[in-house]
Amino acid sequence: MSEKSPTTRERLINSARYLFWERGYAGTSMADLLAHAQVNSGSFYHFFESKEALLRAVLEEYLVMLRPIVIDPAFASTNDPVARIFAVLSGYRERILMTECQYGCPLGRLALEIDPENRPAHKLIAENFQGWIAAIRECLEQLKPQLPKNTDLDALAAYVLITMEGGVMLARSYRSVEPFDKAVRQLKQHFDLLLSSHMTRSLKPQPSRRKSASHSKP
Structure with missing residues (x-):
């Protein structure tokens, strides 16, 4: 049985965790997050009201x-x-x-x-x-x-x-x-x-x- 693919929310959190570690919080732009997680801005704001909310997650x-x-x-x-x-x-x-x-x-x-x-x-x-x-x-x-x-x-x-x-x-x-x-x-x-x-x-x-x-x- 294949592993379950991460949800959009999980992809955003995983990408943020990696990018915040690699580039820092300030050094990670919204464009970086969206590109790394392969999601659009509409999907992002469906789950998180802001980059700061993603940080808390x-x-x-x-x-x-x-x-x-x-x-x-x-x-x-x-x-x-x-x-x-x-x-x-x-x-x-x-x-x-x-x-x-x-x-x-x-x-x-x-x-x-x-x-x-x-x-x-x-x-x-x-x-x-x-x-x-x-x-x-x-x-x-x-x-x-x-x-x-x-x-x-x-x-x-x-x-x-x-x-x-x-x-x-x-x-x-x-x-x-x-x-x-x-x-x-x-x-x-x-x-x-x-x-x-x-x-x-x-x-x-x-x-x-x-x-x-x-x-x-x-």
Whole structure:
């Protein structure tokens, strides 16, 4: 059985997702969108009232795609929570190499490019980032018994996201995967330190609670 052809609306969203990533939101004209999706303007306005409305649809699509495309394949590769975090990052490394270091996180690009006054779009971008952070936090919850007691899991999950976004941006700017690899190696060292710190404290001898002989009653 042949796969179902995408609807006109789906073609517009798919084209916008690709063009916004390749050229940026501002750099993609309505003519570009129509030509790439192979639709006319009447069809466009039947589904979307504006280019901005199409942008929101793209961001909503990213929310839907996050788990099945980015998170679930990485989590399926291992049961170890630390390995799962770095499997997610490894997926971004593969995208960098596949695009000859031209890959840039589409959400990161849109977050920087979209006018700050466009609150509906930024709200959706933030929801996408929060979904990513929440997925990493799932791993950290499993690690919680092995982490220092004062570890802020939300902050640590956000730190992983920031490392990924910064590494991807530098890899694209330098046209080399090395900056991304350096950032990930440093993140691994951070996790090693957190986990070894807990291990050191757990192995440290505890002081005896028994009263000393000098303080015992006669």
